[in-house]
Amino acid sequence: MGSTLVRHPAVAGRFYPGDPDDLRAEAGEYLSQCEAKDAPQRAIGCMAPHAGYMYSGHVAGAVFAQVEIPKRCVVMCPNHTGIGRALAIMSDGAWETPLGEVPIDAELATALKARFPNLQDDSAAHRAEHAAEVELPFLQLRQPDLTFVPIALGTGQFEALEQLGLAVADVISAQSDRVLMVASSDMNHYESDAVTRVKDHRAIERILSLDPRGLFDVVTQQDISMCGFGPAVAMLTAARRLGAKSAELVKYATSGDVSGERDMVVGYAGVVVV
Numbered sequence: 001m002g003s004t005l006v007r008h009p010a011v012a013g014r015f016y017p018g019d020p021d022d023l024r025a026e027a028g029e030y031l032s033q034c035e036a037k038d039a040p041q042r043a044i045g046c047m048a049p050h051a052g053y054m055y056s057g058h059v060a061g062a063v064f065a066q067v068e069i070p071k072r073c074v075v076m077c078p079n080h081t082g083i084g085r086a087l088a089i090m091s092d093g094a095w096e097t098p099l100g101e102v103p104i105d106a107e108l109a110t111a112l113k114a115r116f117p118n119l120q121d122d123s124a125a126h127r128a129e130h131a132a133e134v135e136l137p138f139l140q141l142r143q144p145d146l147t148f149v150p151i152a153l154g155t156g157q158f159e160a161l162e163q164l165g166l167a168v169a170d171v172i173s174a175q176s177d178r179v180l181m182v183a184s185s186d187m188n189h190y191e192s193d194a195v196t197r198v199k200d201h202r203a204i205e206r207i208l209s210l211d212p213r214g215l216f217d218v219v220t221q222q223d224i225s226m227c228g229f230g231p232a233v234a235m236l237t238a239a240r241r242l243g244a245k246s247a248e249l250v251k252y253a254t255s256g257d258v259s260g261e262r263d264m265v266v267g268y269a270g271v272v273v274v
Contacts, residue, residue, distance in 0.1 A: 031064060161233040
């Protein structure tokens with residue numbers, strides 16, 4: 001018997017439309033804005049921002065439009081709330097969005113916990129956290145049969161992030177069907193547009209080099225307030241183990257591109273790893 005635990009939306013109506021028709025229209029517009037390539041890519045992983053759709057939806061949409069979304073995903077996000085365990089997974093139930101429920105992939109989650117016991121079930125860490133939630137409507141629109149595993153990371157320790165990445169890679173490689181990793185992250189926060197672009201591109205350079213340790217070092221040593229560097233480090237670690245060859249910056253923007261306010265912005269990068 002599966003659990004009936006349903007995680008209800010925490011930020012519907014704030015970060016993105018709470019009405020299903022409005023949400024379908026807005027997210028669909030962001031998905032269709034990017035230039036259509038021949039066909040969506042079979043990616044190993046990707047990184048997408050998680051701010052309000054009006055600010056970062058166009059960057060997230062560009063990522064998810066370019067990637068073939070399989071039925072199974074692992075979505076890793078930062079823990080902004082500070083609630084719950086440092087390595088928090090949910091391994092049964094479902095997440096609800098205005099577009100419907102997304103079942104948790106219990107088989108995949110169970111395998112991850114077996115491979116990396118530091119991952120612990122903790123729904124409290126996810127209850128009010130927006131960073132995985134805002135990715136789901138895009139994934140739902142691109143893959144109606146989506147199942148996923150949510151992992152919220154409240155640790156900035158490189159070893160823990162690396163071990164998680166290696167575990168995710170081992171579990172994914174043992175599956176008979178494809179699994180996509182999604183790292184949810186915004187970039188530098190609350191500095192000028194000019195400073196943010198310089199800092200962000202130092203971090204992006206490491207991501208595009210598939211260099212998780214280099215990303216960790218540049219973020220922690222150069223005061224780059226990239227909230228989801230942990231998910232990105234874990235995703236890159238896993239992608240390398242899974243044989244990733246390259247990463248592409250699909251789109252970059254700051255909140256200033258939308259608001260016109262350049263004194264204090266947040267950066268957004270969309271990356272696809274193949």
